[in-house]
Amino acid sequence: MSQSITSNELAKRVVNREDTLILDVRNTDEFDDWKIEGDSVEIINEPYFNLLDGLDPVADKLKKDQEIIVVCAKGNSSKMVADMLREEGFTDVHDLEGGMKAWSEHLEPVKIADLNDGGSLYQFVRLGKGCLSYMAVSENEAAVIDANRMTDIYEQFAGEKGVTITHTIDTHLHADHISGGRQLAEKTGGAYYLPPKDAKEVKFDYEALEEGNDITVGNTTIKVQPLYSPGHTIGSTSLIIDDQYLLTGDILFVKSIGRPDLAGKADDWVGDLRETLYSRYKELSDDLIVLPAHYSFVEELSDDGSVKARLGDLYQRNEGLQVEDEEAFRSMVADNLPPQPNEYENIRQTNMGKMNPEDEKQREMEVGPNRCAVHG
Template sequence: IDFAKEKGVTITHVFDTHLHADHISGGRVIAEKTKATYWLPPKDAEEVVFDYQPLEEGNDIIIGNIKIRIQPIYSPGHTIGSTSFIVDDQYLLSGDILFIDSIGRPDLAGMAGDWVGDLRKTLYSRYNALSKDLIVLPAHFMIIDELNDDGSVGKKLSTLFAENHGLNIVDEAEFRHLVTGNLPPQPNAYQEIRETNMGKINPDEEKQREMEIGPNRCAIR
């Protein structure tokens, strides 16, 4: 909110790529404070207890007088509702599905065996059909080597298909083994975090900080 004020812009829309299990989303609070529209993938929102707008592929969102186009791309695998955004046909905001040197894990709702097929289809079919000139902007990075010289985190989709090991496993059984056999530990309090993001529980700030202690664990490499 302070950043928006500093830039002299008004927050009118808030987007979440999926229902997070590794950190407490500030999206709903920002939307409430600014009276913005809060967008959430409906397949992840079946248990939420607050109002939201369904973020669905085919329902493009145009923002502001200069017409910023947000194109949702359904990309399940990290969660069943995971949705990426193509912004102005230039940038791919990949959420927690694809990172610079790793791919997303499919098990934060305990569904690794069921969702690994969705993860592969998203990465190897849906993403492979997109323009390779898109600049991928992931939600996280794992190691400092993934940063660009200017400190940004992003690379062309073509570069990731050439260099990211998770995008280059031809054998589906090998891919399935990589994903389900190398899962890092679940994040701390991941179920409580999911319920907080659903609006089912409302821990105070001290409890929220306690729940989020520990490293981000969205990725497999």
């Protein structure tokens, strides 16, 4: 029988840039849309149905003594192919437990920094979807920003640190993944914050995330300072923590900028996006460390597995920040919009409290990569 490898174990390899060979047996269209990526990952795609009559399609691509990790959508087909490989004399074969579904849900915590007066800031990297969420810890309290729906991970992490989650914050109304912010607040008894301009249709109570209303975590000087920064959504609000870290939500990424069209108002919001990127952020310190809510490319991961960059450096090298002419900027955004995220409108409805899908349906709604960025 084949041995399984967990998403947690595979994530450690990807982050540590260990040589990894993956045989992905999903259909080619699914593979082309979304796959496991990493600096040291080699990946071969051969659909499962091509292997039902034998391993000939991959035999000349694999060595009998090399480690092979077989991946499918949910973990069933990969087990069968892994067993077939072992029967043919391949000695080091594993299947990914739970398949791409499990990979999509794994969160890898990375420490970003020690904060003033003993606090800490952590980034949770969702390698399978490119989502980034955060936890700011101070004294016995914690704030979680842009939480994914897998809230148990944040609760467990807070428990290990001996802190209580007292604040959950969404920088905007998400359209590519289901937020866990409200659910996490309900489970921990904390307050849930959302920008009011994004919350006009929500069906639940929330605290207003507004510029000028600092959020203090713990009894120390860690302040989460909101900064109104529309463009991805009309309410998008960035956070400045400790006067050092700029959480940009889906407005600015390391290699790209946010898309303004997920509510069908690209023509209206592209001007707001430009104003935020070319004026509001320009007034901030170049030394702020940008911490976005997503990444698109594996090369955006730093050596420690985190995603971050100095704001001043991004103004030098991020192509989305180099288009000085306003009409040229509008054209660049319009010409480079990626496909809409899978089921993005249903995800928005869920995040507004208008829908409450079963857990399995929520997983299906989130399948695939995030598509929140414009790549110039």
